[in-house]
């Protein structure tokens with residue numbers, strides 16, 4: 001019998017034409033690194049080429065919504081500029097004029113999906129609640145405002161152990177949730193193209 005929880009039977013989608021960004025917070029790096037690796041593994045398995053995967057970081061989860069918004073906007077400018085593109089590491093800090101003037105790599109199309117990854121671990125104060133709420137609403141807002149899929153890779157866990165489990169690093173045999181996020185990005189990237 002298939003499990004009650006989870007996304008159900010795996011679907012197959014051809015992500016070979018997609019361009020996908022992963023943006024992740026640097027807090028709780030052990031868990032984050034594993035989630036990012038899982039997401040990347042699924043993107044590659046879904047046919048997304050290594051060249052079309054951009055990985056960017058922000059300090060903490062609170063910065064994820066702005067990071068997603070700017071990363072997507074920069075990729076749009078990059079795609080529409082008549083000159084050549086800009087290196088992925090400069091995307092977040094570059095202004096619009098920087099982007100149109102730059103000439104470091106070939107132009108690329110805008111991202112088809114962005115995966116935002118963060119790990120919030122509850123502490124003794126209300127920090128957790130405020131950041132979780134703000135980031136969840138912020139990511140949904142960017143997704144609906146931009147019309148591109150923003151995959152919700154924010155773990156909101158009560159203990160470090162819960163985070164390790166969900167990154168596939170625990171003892172319970174729980175799988176790496178980052179893999180689900182990579183698959184969701186491929187599926188939504190493909191479907192959004194078909195729905196346009």
Ligand code: DLZ
Pocket residue numbers: 025026027028059060061062063118119120121122123127131
């Ligand atoms: C400040 C803070 C705390 C207490 N906990 C976390 C956390 O568990 N996970 C995370 O991603 N970020 C945390 N941060 C940092 C905030 O997200 C943010 O980077 C800072 O408040 C600066 O805006």
